[in-house]
Amino acid sequence: MILTWCLVLLALTSTTLSSNPGVKVRLTNKGLEYGRQLGIASIQQKLKTVEIPDFSGKARVVIGEVKYSLSNMRIVNVGLPRSAIDLVPGTGVKLTIGDAFISMKGNWRVKYLLVRDSGSFDLNVNGLTITTSIAVKSDETGRPAVSIVSCAASVGSVKVKFHGGASWLYNLFSKYVDKALRNALQKQICPLVNKAVEDLNTELKTLNVLAKVDKYAEIEYSMVSSPEVSKSSIDLSLKGEFYNIGKHQEPPFSPTAISLPPQTDKMLYIALSAFTPNSAGFVYNKAGVLSLYITDDMVPKASPFRLNTKTFGVFIPQIAKQFPGLMMKLLLKTEESPKVSFEPKNATLQTSATMTAYAIQPNGTLSPLFVLNVESSVTAHLFLSGMNIAGSLSLNKMKLTLGTSYVGQFQVGTLDTIFQMVLKMVVIPIVNVQLAKGYPLPALGKIQLVNPQLQILKDYMLIGTDVQLTG
């Protein structure tokens, strides 16, 4: 019901208590209000399909006892004109439904002395009020759990109008029926609410909060602590950590605390700390997939530089002399996990890598020429692509130092231009194709972001968005 879509933002498996979350999600009053509208529409639909058990009773009248029974009752209309959802700081939410009405149809049957009679009836329930408080917590697996704290229901009036049969007869007992039905209904409402909340919990328990990214990585979005409910929002603290699929190893760093700005004009805010992309860097670096062979066919045709010993021989004459007329191959490989830092309006990625250059012998053997250390700083432009966060990089700075030379002494600085070009024209475009695919945000279900805004702040990026349920 009401909370489904908002709670369906969440997560599972192991919970590391008392650690800072990698991701924070804030659901504002505006988001809750959208949830209320969806929830009320869904409750209205559900109520129309509720099956009402047959009802029978006795009424003692002047001369004897009237036995009546009502059967085949069905709801024909439900109105929920007034409802509200409010946050209850420290607990969860309070849902109030007022002035609700229900119309039903059914059949009646009566036994009085020797008379038996039957017909149909219309029943109108008016002034139905339900007030319920629902606690929102995190269960032991880091998934959301809801429970009823209190529930009160009252029915204003029940009016039955009989058709068919003898009116003197049903007039004998109609006022008893009104009262009896009113009491019976009043007793049934809170158990129904309880059942709905139990059903929601069952659904929440099946949430899969481990989002697969690719064959190496998955992201875990379980809650690391219970939701914090304030007057203006529900804040969820999620792990937001990339793991190697099937082998969960913690990186040697942990998230720094995020405190969200007091914005509430969007339905939903998602804050991703630098920890999340850094845990990705840790996983991919460990998996050994942050490496790339660069060959001449990957260098744009129009480029004046070719990956051969002739080009490099211009800068390092020994290469042209010792390895004349050979093609070359480069191996770029990260040495440490890349590190992302978020500063206001600035997302930067620092990488520390090695670039090994080889000459390709005619028989295919690779002869190493030199190894350079490449420290680079790239600016990340982050954007949203559907429910994914994606990025594109551009080179900011690059610094080369010599690791090993197999061809004697040479001036590393002379290779700056050629390696800047290799990074800009070959490496970064390949990485960008990968990054453009994006990484899933913590949202399940068929939700679409509406007018999302992305800001880079100190230590985290913030997505503020409205949402729309699409299915």
Ligand SMILES: *[C@@H]1O[C@H](CO)[C@@H](O)[C@H](O)[C@H]1NC(C)=O
């Ligand atoms: C962005 O931040 C990095 C360091 O975090 C810095 O080197 C770079 O100059 C900054 N860029 C801008 C445009 O401020």
Ligand SMILES: *[C@@H]1O[C@H](CO)[C@@H](O)[C@H](O)[C@H]1NC(C)=O
């Ligand atoms: C390939 O050629 C190089 C250079 O001519 C030579 O040193 C090497 O032994 C050859 N390797 C094989 C496997 O034939």
